[in-house]
Amino acid sequence: MTQLPALSIAFMSPWTDRTGRFSPLKCAAFIGVLAPAAWIAIEAQQGWLGARPVTAAIHQSGLWAVRLLAMTLAVTPLRSALRWSKLIAVRRILGVSVLAYAGLHLLLYMLDQHFDIAHVGSEIVSRIYLVIGFLAFCALCILGATSTDGMIARLGAPRWTRLQQLVYPVAALASVHFFMQSKLDVSEPILMAGLFLLLLAYRLEQRWRGDLSPWRVAGLAALAALATAFGEALWYAVSVRAPFLLVLGANLDFSFTVRPCWFVLGAGAILLIARLLRPLMTPAGPSPRGRIGAMSAYPKTP
Numbered sequence: 001m002t003q004l005p006a007l008s009i010a011f012m013s014p015w016t017d018r019t020g021r022f023s024p025l026k027c028a029a030f031i032g033v034l035a036p037a038a039w040i041a042i043e044a045q046q047g048w049l050g051a052r053p054v055t056a057a058i059h060q061s062g063l064w065a066v067r068l069l070a071m072t073l074a075v076t077p078l079r080s081a082l083r084w085s086k087l088i089a090v091r092r093i094l095g096v097s098v099l100a101y102a103g104l105h106l107l108l109y110m111l112d113q114h115f116d117i118a119h120v121g122s123e124i125v126s127r128i129y130l131v132i133g134f135l136a137f138c139a140l141c142i143l144g145a146t147s148t149d150g151m152i153a154r155l156g157a158p159r160w161t162r163l164q165q166l167v168y169p170v171a172a173l174a175s176v177h178f179f180m181q182s183k184l185d186v187s188e189p190i191l192m193a194g195l196f197l198l199l200l201a202y203r204l205e206q207r208w209r210g211d212l213s214p215w216r217v218a219g220l221a222a223l224a225a226l227a228t229a230f231g232e233a234l235w236y237a238v239s240v241r242a243p244f245l246l247v248l249g250a251n252l253d254f255s256f257t258v259r260p261c262w263f264v265l266g267a268g269a270i271l272l273i274a275r276l277l278r279p280l281m282t283p284a285g286p287s288p289r290g291r292i293g294a295m296s297a298y299p300k301t302p
Contacts, residue, residue: 014093029090033097036064037104058108062133065101066174066192068094073171073199074267080206081217081274092147099144102137129180136173139166171196179235186235191260194228195267202271214275221268229261 013020015027040060043049049056072094079087113120124130143166145151152160175196178189201220206212212220229251236242251259 017089023089025086026089026093029093033068033093033100036060037101054108054112058105058112061101061105061108062178063188065098065105066178068098068101069167069171069174070192070195070199072098073167073196077199077202077206077271078274080211081271081278083278095147096144099140102140106134106137129177132173132180133177136170136177139170139173143167143170168200171200184240186232187257187260190228190232190235191263193231194224194260194264197227198224198264198268198271212275214272217268217272217275221265221272224268225261225265228264229259232260 014030015023017023017026040049040057044053044057047053072091075087075091075094079085110117110120113123124134143164146155146160146163155163175189175193178192179186182189198220201224202212202217205216205220209216229248232251233244233248236247237244251261
């Protein structure tokens with residue numbers, strides 16, 4: 001019972017740790033997840049969203065939901081690479097923000113449809129990309145509702161941990177939804193899909209082989225970047241009949257833009273640098289595999 005006040009403070013204040021003390025890391029994360037929403041509001045107020053402001057806001061909120069989902073999934077690999085246990089403190093903030101931006105995305109879509117619930121429902125069931133997006137949102141709601149200390153205690157750590165694996169289907173559904181509504185320019189959907197692939201591959205490799213050496217991290221980064229490049233070329237070859245090899249070769253041409261595969265490679269390089277910096281970090285006890293049992297009681301987000 002003596003822990004309840006501290007937990008209550010931590011719950012009410014996103015910028016405090018579990019003991020109720022101010023956490024600069026959590027405060028920075030909290031400000032960071034609020035910044036995109038604040039910028040969308042400023043753009044709307046200043047008339048910077050163009051001729052169709054609601055449509056632009058719908059796209060921006062959805063884009064940030066996907067970006068924050070990638071950041072949420074990146075917390076555990078970065079924590080593992082650095083052995084920096086404090087990084088886990090921002091995962092709940094990031095995960096809840098994904099749900100918040102996805103909810104804003106849906107709310108703005110309903111606003112665009114003049115809150116005609118019957119029409120919104122008929123649109124969702126008649127358009128496959130909306131069905132996919134709505135399924136992802138429902139899964140996010142489940143993850144968000146079970147992210148509290150109370151729900152972890154009710155479900156039990158093993159069952160709750162299995163439930164949290166829904167985040168991977170959510171990432172897949174979000175990627176497909178993003179692809180299908182992007183029409184011609186799929187650069188950012190390709191980029192996000194490549195990042196999700198990199199992060200998922202890291203987690204799977206870690207589960208199978210334990211701690212990853214720098215060489216393995218570098219290999220995963222290279223493979224994820226290659227898969228992104230081939231995926232982009234295949235998408236354009238199938239969707240608009242563009243020559244596969246021509247699109248693939250465009251990844252080596254930096255005259256106009258940097259292709260998604262290089263950003264994926266850059267994300268992999270960040271993981272590699274984090275792994276190389278591990279000796280400079282304060283030791284955090286036993287290896288991640290040995291800490292799984294201890295971590296199971298700590299609330300985490302999708």
